[in-house]
Amino acid sequence: MNILLLGSGGREHALAWKMAASPLADRLICAPGNAGIAREAECVALDIADHAAVIASCRENSIDFVVVGPETPLCAGIVDDLEAAGIKAFGPSRAAARLEGSKGFTKDLCRSAGIPTASYERFRTVAEAKAYVRARGAPIVVKADGLAAGKGVVVAESVAEAEAAIEMILGGAVGEAGAELVIEEFLAGEEASFFALCDGETALPLASAQDHKRAFDGDKGPNTGGMGAYSPAPIVDAVMSARVMAEIVEPTLRAMKAMGAPYKGVLYAGLMVTAEGPKLIEYNVRFGDPECQVLMPRLMSDLVPALLASCDGVLKSVDLRWYPDAALTVVMAARGYPGAYAKGSVIEGLNEAAAVEGVEIFHAGTKQDGDRVLANGGRVLNVSALGKDVREARTRAYEAVSHIRWPQGFCRHDIGWRTIDREK
Secondary structure (H helix, E strand, C coil): CEEEEEECCHHHHHHHHHHHCCCCCCEEEEEECCCCHHHCCEECCCCCCCHHHHHHHHHHCCCCEEEECCHHHHHCCHHHHHHHCCCEEECCCCCCCHHHHCHHHHHHHHHHHCCCECCEEEECCHHHHHHHHHHHCCCEEEEECCCCCCCCEEEECCHHHHHHHHHHHHCCCCHHHHCCEEEEECCCCEEEEEEEEEECCCEEEEEEEEECCEEECCCEEEECCCCEEEECCCCCCHHHHHHHHHHHHHHHHHHHHHCCCCCEEEEEEEEEEECCEEEEEEEECCCCCCCHHHHHHHECCCHHHHHHHHHHCCHHHCCCCECCCEEEEEEEEECCCCCCCCCCCEEECHHHHHCCCCEEEEECCEEEECCEEEECCCEEEEEEEEECCHHHHHHHHHHHHHHCECCCEECCCCCCHHHHHHHC
């Protein structure tokens, strides 16, 4: 098959690395890609927000199958447009992608389907939202309804902080994503990421993971898109996995099918494991980033047939196998991220880092400049490693990080701390 992968981040590099190893992938093209993806696939300059251009490129390159990495084109209906043009594509339809595109939609679905989640209300005016916060007290969570590139969620420790978040979101700071907001109860517990491939009827659970959202060691600093992750998540054992499937994922598939928007693609449930059991924080409609960078190294099976089965409605016949090893990834980001940061700094030592046993380096925000690799984004590299347990994977990942010479970058030094504390 000729396969086109859409996206340019660390998630897409991990997917490209895995798909390039498939005997089904005769030709793998990525648009627009990055310096690391270029080692796995042909990279083409293409605006993936321009659906007509994507379709034209598919025809020009005789593409048989498109895999969509990021959420924005999914929520904009690129899968609908590709399929209308007769091109098979992995990912949910525009209607099904509302599970990520509108937090209010998902909360309403949870309420009607009896899916455990935080109590909430939806608001469009500052006055009503503030009155609700004052009545409920803090801590409390304020979320923009739409896609806000990770900047639309505030866990407010005080009523004043919640009110400031309300003014920020409804005041236009996150654009159209903040036309409406959701305010929900603060859930105490441990977060985990749960993934399932779906074909509209059947859900096939994948491995679990945990990521680290805060920018700095000790879970301090602002929220980010994720500064590291590891898999498996010890808190999601076989019993917990069965509960998540029965109480959250499968009722979601039934509800989406009933409303005429069957969910196909990967469903990423952000969970809070509370004293009462798992509760849904939010859904994403794509592989997580950086979670994908620890899932793909652990996946023993060929990824491509599983993605095709999701499109074709035959996931019941798929059985995925996983390596027993743990995986851990450390995100290296440009200084200043998630705020303002500079582009164009030179990154050296990548070959020495990649030579460490068990290590694979996935590029996120990079570009090639002759023989040099330059930083070209906020999150720039994912240094991933396998090991017999999280501790060994972490040791290998940080050994690799020590070989990378990039003074303009930084990383957290405590990825996996919760699991390592458990092991102790």
